[in-house]
Structures are given as C-alpha cells and as structure tokens.
Amino acid sequence: MTITLPQQSHTVADIKALIHRESRRVTSYDVAIVAGVSQSAVSRCFKPGASVSKATFARVMQAATDLDYTPNAAARSLNTRRSNLVALVVSHMVTLHYPELLAELSRQFALFGMRILLFSQPRGSDLGATLADVWQHQVDGAVVAAHLSGAQAGEFERRQVPVVLFNRHLGDGGVSAIVCDQAGAARTLASRLAAAGHQRFALIDGPARSAIAQERMRGVADRLAELGLAPPFRVSGEHDYASGARGLREIIGRLGQVPDAIICSNDAMAIGCLDTARHEFKIDVPGQLSVTGFDGSGPAGWLSYNLTTLRQPVPQMAQATVEMLMGLIGAGAAAPQRRMFSAKVIDGATARLGPAC
Amino acid sequence: MTITLPQQSHTVADIKALIHRESRRVTSYDVAIVAGVSQSAVSRCFKPGASVSKATFARVMQAATDLDYTPNAAARSLNTRRSNLVALVVSHMVTLHYPELLAELSRQFALFGMRILLFSQPRGSDLGATLADVWQHQVDGAVVAAHLSGAQAGEFERRQVPVVLFNRHLGDGGVSAIVCDQAGAARTLASRLAAAGHQRFALIDGPARSAIAQERMRGVADRLAELGLAPPFRVSGEHDYASGARGLREIIGRLGQVPDAIICSNDAMAIGCLDTARHEFKIDVPGQLSVTGFDGSGPAGWLSYNLTTLRQPVPQMAQATVEMLMGLIGAGAAAPQRRMFSAKVIDGATARLGPAC
C-alpha cells in the first residue's frame, strides 16, 4: 500500500477544475502532475512491457483513474506510425450475404488490439473515392471484399499498406487473398448432379460484375462440357430472392420446358427459385427438378428449404484473413500469398446428387 | 521540421527519393517545397473554404498529386479535436438481424464525411472494456445498439461524447435515442389477434437481457390483460431459428395442447416455430394456430413463409440516427431527445388477424 502524499497544491480537484476552465482534454501531463512524476513516466505506464517501478506504476494509475485519463490514439498514432486501425472495404452486398463475417472479423482483430474502420461501398459508387479516405486514416492494413482494380492494388503497395482480399483475387496474384474454391466446388456439384442422371442444366447467374459468380458458373460450365453434356441454359440477375424467382420464370419461358437441374449463384437466388418452382409452378423439387445454391447461409438449413448447397467456411476464412493481414503488418513486406478453402457440399433435400467421388 | 536538401534541385523525383531514403511519410512540407509555397499554404488548400489564390491552389494540387500526398488524419485530429470518426457499438446479434443497418449507417455518415469505427460486442463480453477502447480513439460521437448501463451513459456525458442509442433507451431518458415503438406494435398485434377470436396465447420470448424482447412481450401481455384474456404462456430462448423450434416443443409439451396463437419475439424465432409446427407437428398454420414474428426481415416475406409480422422501418431509423447524432456533434451539448418510429403490421399468411382499429 502506498499512501498518496499531498502534491503541493496540485490536487485532483484543482487539476480537474483547471482542465475544465481551459476546456481541454485530460493529458498525460495532467496525470504526471497529480502523480508527481514526469510525463514520460506516465507514457511508459501505458506501454506494455516498459520499465517502471511498481510504486510509480501504482501512483500513475491511481492518478489516471482519478482524472479519467485515456491515452489519445491520434497522438500515439502520430509518432508510432501505428494506428491500430484496419480498413474493411466491403461492397454493399457483403453484409447481406455474410452477416456473421463482420462480427467475426471484428472479434478476431480485437484479439490483436486492432479496430475496424468500415468502408461500406454503396452500390455503383466509386471505389477510388473510398480509397482516398482510407489513405487519410493511416490504417495499418486493409481487408477488401470488393472489386479492386490492378491500379488500385498497386496503390496499396506504393503506400505500403498491407492488404488481404476476401473471396476475390487479382489475376496476376500480386495481392494476398483468402478465397474459397468456387470453381472447384462448382465442378463437384456439377459432377454429382450429372452422376444422378441430370442432363439438361440451367444456371441462374449473378451480376456480370461479380467475380465470384463468374467463377462459380464457369466451374459448372467447364465440368458439364468435360462430361459431354449440353451447355447449360443461362440467365442472370442480382444476388437476391427476387432474381431467383425471375430467373426461373425466364428459364421456363424461354426454354419452353423445365430443365432437370438449376444451379443458382447463391442461396438467396436458389431459395427464390425453389419457392417459385413449388408455389407458382407446382413443380416437384427435387423429384422433377433439382435446385442448388451456394454459400450455406442460415436460411438454407431451415426445414422448409433444406437446400442442397455449398457451404463456405466463413468463420475459418475470417480467422485466416486476420492472421494473414496481421502477419503482413508485422512483416513489413512479404511475398503475397493466396490461401484457399474448400466449400463443403451440403446434401440437402432440393437436389438429387450422385455419390461423391 | 527542417528538411535538408541538395541545394539546387527540388524536383519531384528528388523529394521522392529523399522521402524513400528516410523512410518517412509524404508530408505537407514536401508538397510545399515542390510547389514552392509555405507549408501552411498547403494546409489551407486542403481545407474547404480557406482563402487561397487560384494559382497557388493549382500548384499545390499538382505537387500533391505528383507526390501522392494525402493529409494525415491523425495529425489533423490531434489539433482540430475532430476525428471524423463515429463509434458504432453493436451487440453481436445486431448485424445478424439487421444486415442492411450497417450499410445504411455507413452510407449516411459518409455524406457528412464521417467514418464508422466498428465495435462489435462479442456475446457475453464486457461493454466496459469495449468503451475504454472507444475513448482512446477520440470518436466524435457514438451509435450504440447494445445494452448501456446508466453509469456507462454517464461516462459519455462526462467525456462530452454525443451518443445516440439505436432501438434501446435508458429509463431516465437522459440519452438520445432512436427507437421503434415495440410495445405499441405488440399491443396492436395482440388486439388484432384477439379480434380474430384467439383466446389461448403463448409467447416465445427472447433472452431476458434483451430490452427489446422485454418491451415487445410486455406490450402483448398488457394488452391481453386489458382485453380480459388469460395471461399468455411464456417460454424463452435466444433470438434464433432453433429457439423458435425449441420454444414450440416446450409450449406443446408443457401445455399439453396447441395454443391458438404464438407470438414470437422476432422473425427468426417465428420461422423456426412455424417450420416446426408445420413439418414436425403437422399443425395447420394459420388454420389451427397463428404464428407471428417481429422485425419484417427479408425471409419473412419469402413465399414459403409469408410471415405475419411487424416491420421496423430500419432505413428511416438509420437516417434519423445519423441526423440526430450529427446534430448533437454540431451543437455541442443539447437536450437529449427520443424519436420514435412505428412498426407496420405485415398481414401475412401465418396468422388470422382481425381488422385494424
């Protein structure tokens, strides 16, 4: 136990009054005065692993508590060149499709003392403008789950801001990325549907700008070609429920018949397609038609659907993202790497699947 | 700050090389040298509405572009006492239930040049610890969609950080809040169910710690009492699909029969309850049993469900939140106010409702 000695005329109340009068913030300097130590001693007390005596530490912490002192991150950032901030740049749809992603990233980053600065990209707005804001905030790194041009990726490198792409990648592999093997998963799905005897395939694709959708649908098309099956009939829409419904109507309208299987670019579309097939067209799914999705989102597992889909291991991907970015931040510059996860086939009740090979 | 340069040449390339050699950041000083003006002139060029001549402005901007200069937000924040950062403190469930909320808040705040610093509160973790982090980052304000104690609210006031609660409020009304009239909506729902002849009610409640769930369920109970109906049978769980399913099993098990109506604390629960009723118990909904939810989330509208529920105007609430917080930030200290929105009854296909009064 240390007894706080009377500090000249600098009592806690005095200092607080002074601060209020000058309407400024509580600084480490104020704490120093109250604790009767130097300002740098206070600073050290807030730096883990600095050399401070027990007694000093206690006095400083007491003073800090008395004054409601909190270190100023802006000032710290200014001379450490570390903001402990990570930019999370997401297209507006990401939070819709992976609602758990943000919470998971936030949790994981928090373990490293990092906080997320959110840059949600409104539909159709310019990523370049968003990035300008990112640079201002001196983030230590960035996670990007939106389409990044080569030039934009180059800017990250020029500015030495480590970046990890989430479920996207650049063709030249010059940027680190965490991805899920969409094409591979799509091939597996196509194989197993074919093995179950489906012949006439249709695809409900996502928007042309979605790289993920492209990859998924290309995987399907490639595999079907390899198997000598007719190329799938293809329609596209947004990644939502309504587009799935519209997609089915378009397929049936243009094809003049119901195909054997419809592969949708994500779960929301698949569910829209499924609902419309059952309720509007009275089609027996999966007896007459197989419908599959992508993602393995929550509703896919609900009893009314029990959707046959491909689950992406979002929590693991989130963890890998954080690990990779923190590694890059620590290492300065490291060779870009890509870590790929596999999607898992969820053998639900909306498609007839052949055996896994 | 003094920059030593080779006497003659202040070209862009020279400066860039120097910066690289000293491995420091591009500063307004560098831009000043290249543009041949003072550092403060550069600063003014980046401040909207400052007095700079056309010519100076052009030279500075050219130099800034050449050097890839971006103002340092940390340094700016340090002496303007404005970080342009807003803390968004959410419990881990918020992003699950209102996936569009984040994107909307982000978009709206961006219009004011504000960015969101995300503090997603892991389940069961201490909000106090999270807040300590909030203070460090010198945010200009905060949106809180998590349970805030009176003491914690007081800390916001002491530190002069404006705060707006989202869909929560403190009893004493000392904190500004945007809320949706949960109790009122619940009363309406109870009234209309009663008007349709339902007598035996059951509730599947959210967790005890959820203020929203409390309010919703209290509204129902109060209204039923007023109508002279028997108090509802009550079970509780988490705000998820599985809890809705479990809730129904518990109700039927403990009651020994199927009630006339089950009011669930949110849509996910209602859908879980509904699916279980139909698929597991082969109950005719709404013929034999009415099931209702809360929120008006996306899946509620899907064909397989067409859930009778109460829709919260989330986008409007988001906009109001931003408006209110920006108002508070601008005003310094203003009287706390509460703005209440009404939920809208979605007359779906899972409940028999009487006429609206």
Added chain:
DNA sequence: TTGTAAGCGTTATCAT
C-alpha cells in the same frame, strides 16, 4: 528506473 527534450504532421493564430 526516471527525467529531458526532440519530434510525429497537421491546424490555427497572427503578423505581413
């Protein structure tokens, strides 16, 4: 272990 002092990169004040 502790104190002194020099930055970190900006904005703000005040002359000019």
Added chain:
DNA sequence: ATGATAACGCTTACAA
C-alpha cells in the same frame, strides 16, 4: 493571400 510559429498529446532516444 501568404508565411512564420506555436500548439495538439504522445513516444522515444538519450542522459542522469
């Protein structure tokens, strides 16, 4: 309109 100069609140050699 422009330029010097003093903050802003902290970390970090370096000295003691």
